[in-house]
Amino acid sequence: MKVKMEVSSLGQMQELAKAFAAALKAPMIVLLKGDLGAGKTTFVKAVAAALGSKDEVTSPTFALLNTYQAKNFPIYHFDMYRLESAETARELGFDEFFDKTRLDGVVFVEWPENVEGLYQSVDFEVTIQKVDDKKRTFVISAKKD
Numbered sequence: 001m002k003v004k005m006e007v008s009s010l011g012q013m014q015e016l017a018k019a020f021a022a023a024l025k026a027p028m029i030v031l032l033k034g035d036l037g038a039g040k041t042t043f044v045k046a047v048a049a050a051l052g053s054k055d056e057v058t059s060p061t062f063a064l065l066n067t068y069q070a071k072n073f074p075i076y077h078f079d080m081y082r083l084e085s086a087e088t089a090r091e092l093g094f095d096e097f098f099d100k101t102r103l104d105g106v107v108f109v110e111w112p113e114n115v116e117g118l119y120q121s122v123d124f125e126v127t128i129q130k131v132d133d134k135k136r137t138f139v140i141s142a143k144k145d
Ligand SMILES: Nc1ncnc2c1ncn2[C@@H]1O[C@H](COP(=O)(O)OP(=O)(O)OP(=O)(O)O)[C@@H](O)[C@H]1O
Pocket: 007, 008, 009, 010, 013, 034, 035, 036, 037, 038, 039, 040, 041, 042, 043, 059, 079, 110, 133, 134, 135, 136
């Protein structure tokens, strides 16, 4: 399944994030694609808020992983921008978050292209394209079933 939508403001993006959040449960893996500044981190922030997290959502560019506590499960927010390969990610122990038999939360991955091979069973892929300052095109595809 694949849906395409255009949002014209942060408010509309938050509405979309809320609808998307309703489809999430643990364990799930969500890949976030799109250029620098497309809105990947901003989308995770809106989804985490919709899932009842009171934690501050920031870009994990340097930390690589931020964890937030949502109402019903933890959110693991990765930014693989600075990683070179799945192997580097495995060396850091990140593979355990991509094992569905052990995963207790929902994983979000920015720059998943950099760690191709680390993840197998992806639930959603969200691609964000910047149209202009406020406008974004979202393509959300459900990857299984
Ligand atoms: N409709 C919108 N949806 C999402 N972000 C928007 C929207 N309109 C404006 N923005 C702005 O675009 C910027 C997106 O930055 P953000 O850090 O989320 O991008 P990113 O895709 O995570 O980039 P990076 O690859 O550097 O991590 C933010 O400043 C945000 O406020």
